[in-house]
Amino acid sequence: MQLIIFGPPGVGKGTLSDLLSNKFKIPHISTGDIFRNEINSGNSELTQYVEKGLLVPDMVVNKVIEKSLKEENCKNGFILDGYPRTIDQAEFLENALWKLNKKIDLVLNLAASEDKIIERLTARRNCSKCGALYNLITMKPKKKDVCDKCGSALIMRKDDEPETIKKRISVYRQETEPLIEYYKKKKILIEIDATPKPKEIFNAAVRVIEEKIPKQQ
Numbered sequence: 556m557q558l559i560i561f562g563p564p565g566v567g568k569g570t571l572s573d574l575l576s577n578k579f580k581i582p583h584i585s586t587g588d589i590f591r592n593e594i595n596s597g598n599s600e601l602t603q604y605v606e607k608g609l610l611v612p613d614m615v616v617n618k619v620i621e622k623s624l625k626e627e628n629c630k631n632g633f634i635l636d637g638y639p640r641t642i643d644q645a646e647f648l649e650n651a652l653w654k655l656n657k658k659i660d661l662v663l664n665l666a667a668s669e670d671k672i673i674e675r676l677t678a679r680r681n682c683s684k685c686g687a688l689y690n691l692i693t694m695k696p697k698k699k700d701v702c703d704k705c706g707s708a709l710i711m712r713k714d715d716e717p718e719t720i721k722k723r724i725s726v727y728r729q730e731t732e733p734l735i736e737y738y739k740k741k742k743i744l745i746e747i748d749a750t751p752k753p754k755e756i757f758n759a760a761v762r763v764i765e766e767k768i769p770k771q772q
């Protein structure tokens with residue numbers, strides 16, 4: 556089963572992808588996580604884009620994805636989070652999957668108001684070590700600023716600063732939102748209300764997946 560979790564920055568793509576990845580035992584591929592890991596291991600080329608809220612060039616992203624999709628753990632499916640983000644990337648993906656005799660089964664479009672996503676981005680924290688996601692309003696850690704899973708410090712992403720948040724939303728509207736029409740035309744896009752709690756969004760997503768891709772049941 557090949558899924559795309561789509562939506563604006565901060566809507567909860569990462570949280571939903573993690574939950575779905577656990578349930579269906581297929582890998583969660585987040586281009587944002589891949590780039591942040593690369594930056595942490597010293598690839599400073601990417602900083603100029605990621606920390607400013609700009610898109611990494613299509614050629615770079617496409618290469619990273621092509622490599623991930625060929626890996627053994629993707630043979631039964633995968634969940635893409637944060638990719639594709641441009642029409643060029645979507646076309647590249649289609650072609651790369653075609654070569655592997657695969658296709659995207661479903662695009663889940665997470666929808667929430669701009670106020671809601673700004674609120675979520677501002678409250679978002681990440682574990683500095685294991686990457687676990689928290690939210691100071693809806694998914695608080697048990698102990699302030701400490702990861703429940705590994706005990707490391709929680710940090711705020713550089714691109715979650717208010718000015719960068721605005722930039723990311725405007726990049727989303729311009730470059731990424733047109734993909735909604737693109738996938739609507741292919742009749743594989745389903746909208747999911749992303750305003751409720753993570754568990755409810757997850758339940759709604761599972762219902763849609765089991766209805767649209769029945770072999771998962």
Ligand code: ADP
Pocket residue numbers: 563564565566568586587588590604605606608609610611612613616636637638639640641644714723
């Ligand atoms: P969010 O969806 O919350 O904005 P991500 O973690 O998905 O955050 O992405 C963080 C940053 O990584 C983006 O702002 C961009 O710089 C880069 N990035 C991630 N995925 C892509 C992509 N598919 N194309 C271009 N840049 C990307």
Ligand code: ZN
Pocket residue numbers: 682683684685686687702703704705706707
């Ligand atoms: Zn942790």
